[in-house]
Amino acid sequence: MDSSLDHITALFAQMQASGFDTSAPLKWCYYFTDAQMAPLRPLFEQLRDEGYANEYIGQVEEGQPWTLFMSKTELLTPALLHERNLVFNQLAAHHGIAAYDGWRVEKMTLFNPE
Template sequence: MIELSQLEEMFESIRAAGRWNMTEPMLWGYFFTDPSAEKLRAIVSPLEQAGYRFVDLFEADSDDDSDPYFFLHVEREEVHSVQSLHDRNVQLEAFADQNDIATYDGMDVGPVLGRQ
């Protein structure tokens, strides 16, 4: 679980850098991981129906002989406060659990191309 305090630190760091206006829509990427690419493919459609865009499904790089695992990356343009992002993370963690996905792995953020 991504803690609320971690999100507060993230937002403060973004504010301190002064590069992005977080009151405008940003491009939020969300990530899921699982040893099964098929299980991740199966959740793409429900996520798209919920307004997310599919970005990529890829195998994680591994330097050892460990079993492979895969990342699913989806994105959505939206405005978040610390609390709304926390709520989104809780929602996506529950979605992963309901669909027997190993982990909701968190998010990243960047400007919407052409806006900033």
């Protein structure tokens, strides 16, 4: 995934404008894709051991690339997210994975039963 710090900084401003509290922990989701599942398995295990949650590993449809979708709830700044993207690009290359396919963020919701 190719992304600059300037681009990520602009995305954080857009997130704040649309109601994300970027000064609080958010659920950050990351995607890796490959034609085969085998290279995704060691990365899955590594990220799991580093505190990431497994959201999905599989194929949406037969013949489509395999996707590893991991998440972690934490506080990130634009600089930290940029560094994470660089590290994930390196991890994908190290594990022979075709692509670190990017990220998304989700607002945290609190459950109040009342």
